Amino acid sequence: MSSYFDVHAIYRLMHDNHIQFSYKGPITQEVLISLGETIKEKLHRDDCDAKVVRRVFSVLVEAAHNILKYSTEKTYLDESNKATGIGLIGIGKTEANLFLVFSGNIVSPEEAKAVEEKLVYINNLSREDLNKNYQQQLKQGTITADGSAGLGLFEVARKSDRPMEYCFSPLEDGNVFFELKIYVKVED
Amino acid sequence: MENFVIPQTKYTPQIELSFRDRFLRIIGDSYPENAMEVYQPLITKLEKYFSDPVQELQIELNFDFVSTSSKKMLTDIIGILQTYHESGHKIELVWYFPDGDEDWQEQCEMFLEDASFNYRITPFKD
Numbered sequence: 001m002s003s004y005f006d007v008h009a010i011y012r013l014m015h016d017n018h019i020q021f022s023y024k025g026p027i028t029q030e031v032l033i034s035l036g037e038t039i040k041e042k043l044h045r046d047d048c049d050a051k052v053v054r055r056v057f058s059v060l061v062e063a064a065h066n067i068l069k070y071s072t073e074k075t076y077l078d079e080s081n082k083a084t085g086i087g088l089i090g091i092g093k094t095e096a097n098l099f100l101v102f103s104g105n106i107v108s109p110e111e112a113k114a115v116e117e118k119l120v121y122i123n124n125l126s127r128e129d130l131n132k133n134y135q136q137q138l139k140q141g142t143i144t145a146d147g148s149a150g151l152g153l154f155e156v157a158r159k160s161d162r163p164m165e166y167c168f169s170p171l172e173d174g175n176v177f178f179e180l181k182i183y184v185k186v187e188d
Numbered sequence: 189m190e191n192f193v194i195p196q197t198k199y200t201p202q203i204e205l206s207f208r209d210r211f212l213r214i215i216g217d218s219y220p221e222n223a224m225e226v227y228q229p230l231i232t233k234l235e236k237y238f239s240d241p242v243q244e245l246q247i248e249l250n251f252d253f254v255s256t257s258s259k260k261m262l263t264d265i266i267g268i269l270q271t272y273h274e275s276g277h278k279i280e281l282v283w284y285f286p287d288g289d290e291d292w293q294e295q296c297e298m299f300l301e302d303a304s305f306n307y308r309i310t311p312f313k314d
Contacts, residue, residue, distance in 0.1 A: 029221050033198045036219075051289045054253055061219045061255050068221060135298055138263045147222030149260035159291075 014092075022090030022102075026075045027067045036060065039091055052186055055159040056091065056099050059182045062152040063103040064089055069148060070115075071105040072175055097186040098161075104179040112168050112176035118153055123163040130157055161185040192233045200226050201251065205233050211246040219255035227261035231268060243277045245269075250284040250312060263299060270303050279305040284312035 014022060020042070023035060036057055043053040071085030087105030094100045107115065125133060134154040143149045157164060165181040196202035201216030203226075212234075220226050237243060247269070254262070273279045283300065285292035288311070296309040 029199060032219070037198075050286060051291060054286075054289065054291065057253055058255070061253075065221065065255065065257070135301075138260060138298070139267075139302075141260065143224055143257060143260045143264070145224065147220070147224045147257045149223075149257045151256035151260060155256045155259075 017092060018094055019090055019092040019100075022088065024086075024088040026077060026084040026086050027064045027071075027089065028077060028084050029068075032061065032064045032068075035064070035089070048186065052099075052184065055184050056101060058159050059101040059156050059184060060089070060091065062156050063101060063180060063182070066152055067103060067105045069146065070107055070111055072108050072111075073106050094183075099184040099186065101182045101184065102180065104177065106171065106175050107178045109170075109174060109176055112178060115153075115178060116166070116168060119164055119166050122153055122157045125157075130154065134158060156182055159184060192230070194226075194229070203230055205230065205237065207237060210244050211248065213248045213250075215248075215250045217253045218251060218258035219253060220258070223255070223257040223261045226258070227265065231265065234265075234268060234272075238272045238277055241276070243272075245272075245277065245279050247279065247281040248284070249281070252286060259295070259299075266299055266303060270305065273303075273305040281305065281307040283307065283309050285309065287311040287313045 013019075021035075021038065023031065025031070039060065040053055040057060043056065044050075067087035067089065068085045071087050073086040074083035075086060076082070077084055085105065087103060089103045090101075092100040092102070122130065122133075134151065137149070137151055137154060141150050153164070160182045162183045165183075167179045169177040169179075171177055191207060192203070192205040194200070194203040196216045199217055199219050201214050201218050204211075204213045206212075218226070237245070249262075269279055269281070281300075281303075283296045285296050293309065293311075300307050300309065
């Protein structure tokens with residue numbers, strides 16, 4: 001049997017890059033809960049500091065909620081008529097003292113532009129200004145009916161120890177593939 | 189008035205507002221897709237609770253993991269409580285944070301920065 005789909009290649013790619021797990025599909029709340037519980041359990045078992053577990057989990061949740069809300073690829077899973085975004089999300093340990101949380105999903109060109117502007121803005125902030133911006137958004141920002149508070153990327157940046165890495169790749173249909181990589185340090 | 193209770197789930201906290209015993213307790217994780225749906229009913233109940241001219245409320249908050257949209261709702265709730273306090277209601281709040289987690293301690297201080305009612309931020313040991 002021949003096939004273009006090479007499972008072994010995916011396995012090797014993940015293995016060689018020290019990816020602990022990865023998921024592609026609709027990012028439902030249930031998926032998020034089970035990913036979250038898996039990662040919490042694993043990190044606790046590895047004697048990872050509870051604060052670091054919370055940081056990694058925090059980045060995972062914000063990345064997942066972004067996919068769920070902003071991915072242009074959507075599916076309808078239940079009768080509530082609410083669309084769930086499709087995307088890729090995962091966690092790896094690229095270096096001994098560094099966790100990688102990554103996500104990838106398709107967004108509209110307008111969304112890509114807005115996210116990129118925000119990423120550039122946040123990456124250029126000092127730690128102090130980042131906290132100030134976050135606090136200001138927390139206090140003066142508004143939350144939309146679908147529960148978006150505009151805080152996700154600020155929080156992600158606060159939990160990570162390096163600038164957020166991102167890439168936008170234009171697709172043939174006019175949409176854009178958005179990938180995000182966040183690094184969380186194991187110890188202070 | 190009956191007590192207002194929302195049971196805990198894996199991603200939402202237990203919320204309990206006791207009209208009889210005058211306490212509000214929120215305990216657990218909070219990372220629902222839409223935090224507005226979770227906390228708006230509580231805000232509505234708080235309006236009812238404080239419709240009496242002078243009320244007392246003892247508040248206990250204890251979270252492990254909270255997503256940003258939940259943090260936004262909690263910030264708004266603290267602001268609402270501050271308004272009730274300024275109009276003469278008596279509010280006392282204890283915020284338990286996971287022991288040893290300075291991210292959480294800092295977050296609590298941020299939440300309560302503008303509050304002038306009595307509050308304590310206390311480490312919680314499992």
